[in-house]
Amino acid sequence: MAMAVLALLLVLAASGCAHYPVNTPLATFQQDSGYQFVQDPIPPNTNSLFVCLVFSGGGTRAAAFSYGVMEKLRDTKIVWEGVTKSLLDEVDCISSVSGGSFTAAYYGLFGERIFSDFRSRFLERNVQGELLGKALAPTNWLRLASPNFSRIDLAAELYDEVLFEGKTFKDLAGLKKRPFVIINSTNLANGDGFQFTQAQFDFLGSDLATYPISRAVTASSAFPFLLSPLSLKNYASPENYVVPTDVKLGIEDFYVNRRRYQWALNQLAYLDKEARPYVHLMDGGLADNIGLRPLEDAFLRTSGFIRSLISEGKIEKLVFLVVNARTDDQGDLSRSKSPPSLGTVAFKTATIALDNYSFETIEFMRDLAAARKQTQMVITACQKMLDKCMGQRLPQLAKTIDPYVIEVNFEAIPDSGRRNYFLGLPTSFSLSRDQVKDLVDIGPQLLDQSPDFKALLDSLSGN
Amino acid sequence: MEYLLVHFSRSRRVVVDDIFSGRTEEIIELEAGAHIVALGPPCNFTPPSIKIVLRDTSPLTPMEVTFDPV
Numbered sequence: 001m002a003m004a005v006l007a008l009l010l011v012l013a014a015s016g017c018a019h020y021p022v023n024t025p026l027a028t029f030q031q032d033s034g035y036q037f038v039q040d041p042i043p044p045n046t047n048s049l050f051v052c053l054v055f056s057g058g059g060t061r062a063a064a065f066s067y068g069v070m071e072k073l074r075d076t077k078i079v080w081e082g083v084t085k086s087l088l089d090e091v092d093c094i095s096s097v098s099g100g101s102f103t104a105a106y107y108g109l110f111g112e113r114i115f116s117d118f119r120s121r122f123l124e125r126n127v128q129g130e131l132l133g134k135a136l137a138p139t140n141w142l143r144l145a146s147p148n149f150s151r152i153d154l155a156a157e158l159y160d161e162v163l164f165e166g167k168t169f170k171d172l173a174g175l176k177k178r179p180f181v182i183i184n185s186t187n188l189a190n191g192d193g194f195q196f197t198q199a200q201f202d203f204l205g206s207d208l209a210t211y212p213i214s215r216a217v218t219a220s221s222a223f224p225f226l227l228s229p230l231s232l233k234n235y236a237s238p239e240n241y242v243v244p245t246d247v248k249l250g251i252e253d254f255y256v257n258r259r260r261y262q263w264a265l266n267q268l269a270y271l272d273k274e275a276r277p278y279v280h281l282m283d284g285g286l287a288d289n290i291g292l293r294p295l296e297d298a299f300l301r302t303s304g305f306i307r308s309l310i311s312e313g314k315i316e317k318l319v320f321l322v323v324n325a326r327t328d329d330q331g332d333l334s335r336s337k338s339p340p341s342l343g344t345v346a347f348k349t350a351t352i353a354l355d356n357y358s359f360e361t362i363e364f365m366r367d368l369a370a371a372r373k374q375t376q377m378v379i380t381a382c383q384k385m386l387d388k389c390m391g392q393r394l395p396q397l398a399k400t401i402d403p404y405v406i407e408v409n410f411e412a413i414p415d416s417g418r419r420n421y422f423l424g425l426p427t428s429f430s431l432s433r434d435q436v437k438d439l440v441d442i443g444p445q446l447l448d449q450s451p452d453f454k455a456l457l458d459s460l461s462g463n
Numbered sequence: 464m465e466y467l468l469v470h471f472s473r474s475r476r477v478v479v480d481d482i483f484s485g486r487t488e489e490i491i492e493l494e495a496g497a498h499i500v501a502l503g504p505p506c507n508f509t510p511p512s513i514k515i516v517l518r519d520t521s522p523l524t525p526m527e528v529t530f531d532p533v
Contacts, residue, residue, distance in 0.1 A: 302494075
C-alpha cells in the first residue's frame with residue numbers, strides 16, 4: 001500500500017513537472033543569420049519575377065484551398081527570361097495564418113513532396129478527433145494538470161508526429177532556398193502580429209533555429225478557447241544586439257507616419273524584458289486573418305525584403321496571390337427574436353475579429369500596387385512631354401514594376417448554390433473527403449476565371 | 464509613399480537606414496518618416512550621413528540630398 005502511494009506521489013510529482021518546450025536564448029547576435037529571406041534566388045527562381053503567396057486562416061478548409069492553388073501553380077507553365085518552368089518555381093515567399101500555415105510550412109520543409117502525401121497525412125485526416133483523443137487520454141491528464149503544459153502543447157506534439165517529423169527552423173534555414181515562409185501568430189497582450197522569423201526572435205533575445213516548426217504552426221492556428229496560448233520566454237538581448245535602424249527611427253514618426261510609429265513601438269516593446277518576460281501567442285487570425293500584413297511591411301519598410309529588392313531595381317513583375325478562405329455563414333442569428341446565447345456570443349466574439357478588416361488589408365495592398373503604377377505612369381508621361389519640348393531627362397525609378405494583386409475567394413464563384421456551399425463550410429480540422437476534394441478543386445477553377453490571373457499569364461506569355 | 468533623390472559626383476549605391484536602397488540620380492521610393500541616408504563604399508564622401516524627415520514629396524518633386532566628395 002505504501003509503495004502504491006509512493007508510486008502515485010512520484011507520478012504526480014513528475015506530471016506536475018510537465019512543461020512546454022521553452023525557446024532557447026540567443027548567445028550572440030549575428031546580422032543576416034538564422035531563418036530569414038534568402039537574398040540570392042536559386043535557379044529557376046528569379047528576383048525579376050517576384051511571387052508572394054498569402055494563405056489565410058480557416059482550418060482544414062484554408063489548408064485544402066491553398067493546397068489546390070499550389071497544385072495549379074505547379075501545373076501552370078511559363079517562360080520567363082528564356083527559361084520554361086512552372087509558376088510555382090518562381091514563388092519567393094509565403095505568408096500564412098492558421099490553417100494556411102500547415103500548407104505553407106509543409107511545402108517550405110518538404111517541397112514537391114507536398115503533392116504526394118499532404119492530402120492523406122493532413123487534409124483528409126480527422127485532426128480534430130485526434131486532438132480530442134489526446135486530451136481525453138488518461139496518460140495526458142496528469143500532464144495537463146501542470147500549470148506549464150496545456151492543450152496547445154498536446155496539439156503541437158500531434159502535429160510534430162503526423163506532419164513535421166521533429167523539424168525545426170534550423171532545418172528550414174538549412175535549405176538555403178526560397179520560398180521564405182512567414183508563419184503568423186498574434187501576441188495576446190497587444191493584439192499585434194508575431195512572425196516566426198529570426199528578425200522577430202532577435203527582439204526576444206532568442207534563437208529560432210532550435211524551435212520546432214510544429215509549435216510555430218500550432219501557435220498560428222491556436223483557435224481562441226479551443227486551444228490555449230503558446231508561450232515564449234523573452235530573454236535579455238545578447239550584448240552585441242543592434243536594434244534595426246528603421247525601428248529606431250520609426251519611433252520618431254508619431255506625427256509623420258503613424259503606421260511606422262506603431263510598428264516600431266510594438267517591436268521595441270519586446271526589449272522591455274522586465275515588463276514583458278513572456279510572450280503568449282494565439283491564432284494569427286486575431287491580428288490578421290489573411291496573412292498579408294507582414295508582406296505589406298516588407299513592401300513599405302526600408303528593411304523590408306521586398307522594398308530593398310525594388311529599390312535595387314531587381315523586380316520587374318511583383319505578384320501577390322491571396323488565397324482567402326473566408327466564409328460567410330451567419331446562421332440563423334438574425335432570424336431569432338431572442339438575443340443569442342452565451343455560447344453563441346462567445347463563439348462570435350472569438351471569430352468576428354478574425355474576419356474584420358480582412359477586406360481592408362487586401363484593398364490596402366491593391367492601393368500600394370496602384371500607387372506604384374501611377375508613380376511610374378506620371379514619370380513616363382512627364383518625360384514624354386519633356387522629350388517633345390526640351391529633351392531633358394527626368395530622374396527615373398530604378399525599374400518599372402508591373403504589379404499584380406490577385407485574390408481567390410469563394411465569393412467569386414458564379415453559381416449561387418455552389419458559392420453558398422463553400423461559404424458555409426465549417427472552420428474545423430475535420431472535413432469529409434468530398435469537402436476536401438471540392439476545396440482542392442475550386443482553387444484552380446477560381447484562378448482560371450480570375451481576370452487578374454489571366455492578365456499575369458498573358459503578360460508572361462508575351463515575355 | 465515618398466520620394467528621395469540623392470546626388471553625388473559619381474554613380475554610387477545609396478544606403479538608407481543601413482540598407483542598400485538604390486543608386487544616386489535615381490528616384491528612391493520610401494515610406495514617410497525619419498531616415499538616415501548615406502552612400503555605399505568607398506567612404507570618400509561628406510557628410511558621412513544625412514538624417515531627413517521625408518514627407519510631402521512627389522515623384523516629380525522628390526526631396527534632394529547631396530553628398531560631396533572628400
